[in-house]
Amino acid sequence: MLADLTAGALVDAQRRRETVSLNEVERLALAQIPALDALAALAPSEHVKIIAEVKRASPSKGSLASIVDPAALASSYAAGGASAISVLTEERKFLGSLDDLRQVRQAVSVPLLRKDFMAETYQVFEARAAGADLVLLIVAALEQAHMQELYDLATQLGMTVLVETHSGDELERAIDLGAQLIGVNARNLSTFELDRDLFERLTDRFPSGSIRVAESGVRNVDDIRHYRSAGADVVLVGEALVTSDPLVTLASFLEI
Numbered sequence: 554m555l556a557d558l559t560a561g562a563l564v565d566a567q568r569r570r571e572t573v574s575l576n577e578v579e580r581l582a583l584a585q586i587p588a589l590d591a592l593a594a595l596a597p598s599e600h601v602k603i604i605a606e607v608k609r610a611s612p613s614k615g616s617l618a619s620i621v622d623p624a625a626l627a628s629s630y631a632a633g634g635a636s637a638i639s640v641l642t643e644e645r646k647f648l649g650s651l652d653d654l655r656q657v658r659q660a661v662s663v664p665l666l667r668k669d670f671m672a673e674t675y676q677v678f679e680a681r682a683a684g685a686d687l688v689l690l691i692v693a694a695l696e697q698a699h700m701q702e703l704y705d706l707a708t709q710l711g712m713t714v715l716v717e718t719h720s721g722d723e724l725e726r727a728i729d730l731g732a733q734l735i736g737v738n739a740r741n742l743s744t745f746e747l748d749r750d751l752f753e754r755l756t757d758r759f760p761s762g763s764i765r766v767a768e769s770g771v772r773n774v775d776d777i778r779h780y781r782s783a784g785a786d787v788v789l790v791g792e793a794l795v796t797s798d799p800l801v802t803l804a805s806f807l808e809i
């Protein structure tokens with residue numbers, strides 16, 4: 554469940570911190586070339602935009618794809634027209650790593666999202682140091698004042714935050730942060746239940762000018778159409794891409 558995933562991610566960050574100190578990771582973050590403008594890349598347009606995810610496994614489904622070369626997969630996502638790429642860096646259940654993110658950064662020039670369970674400033678600096686342009690903050694995992702602190706740090710580092718919600722109350726909290734890029738995850742990260750109609754129920758409550766992201770549960774082009782007709786500007790897709798020919802699948806999605 555969500556608390557365990559977050560606790561595990563914090564233990565792993567603590568371990569890395571023994572090798573790379575907070576001061577050092579901050580220095581590396583500030584030495585990076587500036588972050589790409591993800592809000593521009595994901596701005597509403599005539600067709601739906603896709604954030605394509607590098608995802609080997611998940612706690613709800615187990616192994617999805619071996620992905621020996623994340624950079625090669627990301628290159629085909631970019632070639633196929635993905636507007637941004639999400640790289641899962643959580644190690645325990647999603648079998649990702651920061652190294653995956655670094656490799657992908659070398660291979661593509663579209664905005665990159667570090668997808669992980671972020672709960673301390675160290676992880677935000679790490680994301681930027683590894684080349685991320687965006688970070689994920691999950692409202693259900695964070696207390697508001699702490700989330701604001703992480704949000705503000707990411708913004709100061711030039712990154713964009715994708716704020717993930719799973720209810721109307723969480724959406725309010727995302728809006729209170731000042732979030733401009735807001736996601737609704739169809740999957741409840743505590744029960745792993747999927748609700749593909751949740752986005753549709755929340756879509757009217759997004760502030761005007763915000764970018765609406767529908768996350769999870771896409772099986773095929775009909776699911777993209779469903780999210781799009783409910784008002785999604787962007788859809789975040791993992792499993793359907795890693796278990797198919799990503800170029801073919803993306804081409805069909807981007808017609809919507």
Ligand SMILES: O=P(O)(O)OC[C@@H](O)[C@@H](O)c1c[nH]c2ccccc12
Nearest residue numbers: 738768769770771789790791792793
């Ligand atoms: O593989 P899917 O069902 O297309 O889902 C992708 C993405 O939305 C999902 O991986 C995700 C959404 N929010 C998260 C938070 C943490 C880990 C993973 C996620």
